[in-house]
Amino acid sequence: MTKLRPLHPETLAVRAGTQRSEFGEHSEALFLTSSFTYESAAQAAERFQGREAGWVYSRFTNPTVAMFEARLAAMEGAEAAVATATGMGAILTVCLALLEQGDHIVSSHSLFGSTYQLFGAMMPRFGIKASFVSQNNLEEWEAAITPKTKFLYVETPSNPLVEIADIAALRTIADSVGALLIVDNCLCTSALQRPLELGAHIVVHSATKFLEGQGRVLGGAIVGSRTLVDEKLIPTLRTAGPSLSPFNAWVLLKSLETLSVRMERASKNALYIAKALEAHPKIARVYYPGLASHPHHRLALRQHCASGEAGEEVAGGALMSFEVKGGQAAAWRVIDATEICSITGNLGDARSTITHPATTTHGRLAPEVRAAARISDSLLRLSVGLENKQDILQDLLRGLD
Numbered sequence: 001m002t003k004l005r006p007l008h009p010e011t012l013a014v015r016a017g018t019q020r021s022e023f024g025e026h027s028e029a030l031f032l033t034s035s036f037t038y039e040s041a042a043q044a045a046e047r048f049q050g051r052e053a054g055w056v057y058s059r060f061t062n063p064t065v066a067m068f069e070a071r072l073a074a075m076e077g078a079e080a081a082v083a084t085a086t087g088m089g090a091i092l093t094v095c096l097a098l099l100e101q102g103d104h105i106v107s108s109h110s111l112f113g114s115t116y117q118l119f120g121a122m123m124p125r126f127g128i129k130a131s132f133v134s135q136n137n138l139e140e141w142e143a144a145i146t147p148k149t150k151f152l153y154v155e156t157p158s159n160p161l162v163e164i165a166d167i168a169a170l171r172t173i174a175d176s177v178g179a180l181l182i183v184d185n186c187l188c189t190s191a192l193q194r195p196l197e198l199g200a201h202i203v204v205h206s207a208t209k210f211l212e213g214q215g216r217v218l219g220g221a222i223v224g225s226r227t228l229v230d231e232k233l234i235p236t237l238r239t240a241g242p243s244l245s246p247f248n249a250w251v252l253l254k255s256l257e258t259l260s261v262r263m264e265r266a267s268k269n270a271l272y273i274a275k276a277l278e279a280h281p282k283i284a285r286v287y288y289p290g291l292a293s294h295p296h297h298r299l300a301l302r303q304h305c306a307s308g309e310a311g312e313e314v315a316g317g318a319l320m321s322f323e324v325k326g327g328q329a330a331a332w333r334v335i336d337a338t339e340i341c342s343i344t345g346n347l348g349d350a351r352s353t354i355t356h357p358a359t360t361t362h363g364r365l366a367p368e369v370r371a372a373a374r375i376s377d378s379l380l381r382l383s384v385g386l387e388n389k390q391d392i393l394q395d396l397l398r399g400l401d
């Protein structure tokens, strides 16, 4: 958990993890191969039994995937990382690696929809119980843990209401029963937040979102200690198979190089738009941690360690939600009047995207669960991209004015 690192995150994002082949290529090579060959039968045997280091099969590990893992681990300030096919593949791999029948997990109920289904509907089929608590009510977390609790799970900021959880406080609660604290760092990414330094044991990523940043490929990752990765996660991935394809790893590896520049620009755009929307008479409420009106603004400033000189201007990140006066009809009017923003459930793209969570990303939830998560019919979620900030704002105002 040391903050002392010889190189800054932006440098690591460009330089860390690179392994050059005999050709001395400058940009990282794409090893698009499913398997590897050996000099002899004896060498094959040594490799398969793990007595000789080296490549075997791309479900286990691949040089391009390994470069992505090493780079992301360096950026998160971690010992190791494991890449997975998707973000959900990462979360599933963590569950398979850490849980057994009779175990219990505690999670915030402000969760990505599929994560909620995985914990609340799928895990119970295997004898694992999940308790869901309010993201920011520490007493609820404390009351929910039991001696059987294996991990505490939180997304911070959460999607879509961008609630910030106090990572250090949750770590203390996890420690009281010897549980692990897992943080989904999808929305901030390692460019704005390094949860391991704040107290998390494990970070999971949907690399599909901001890490990738241009909406091209799916991917995921789990970041943590060398022991956890080598003894628990890699054996699980190797057996269960949700491995990242080398092609996707190569796209993601190149994406990491521009991550901090993209996050900085998108977050500055977001702050500008959030301030303008907050002042607009047709907007009931803006949820954005970069605004002083956000209930966890100070916590966001503390946990989101924007690197470089950007500081507070980018601490809010690139995602926000807002409530339009006039319910679902008014919210849909804003969406339908846009000409720039993409109408899509995805987020974390160079293109700004707009979604009506109640009827799309969170539409599968029962109405009372949706109400508990405060996803109202007038709520819109905006993932701010890299377009000009005035153009994005004008695009949103068209449906309001």
Ligand SMILES: *Cc1c(COP(=O)(O)O)cnc(C)c1O
Pocket (backbone or CB within 6 Å): 086, 087, 088, 089, 112, 115, 155, 159, 184, 186, 187, 205, 206, 207, 208, 209, 218, 219, 220
């Ligand atoms: C998208 C998302 C996931 C799942 O990632 P996939 O790559 O789509 O599987 C998990 N957590 C959060 C917060 C997400 O936004």
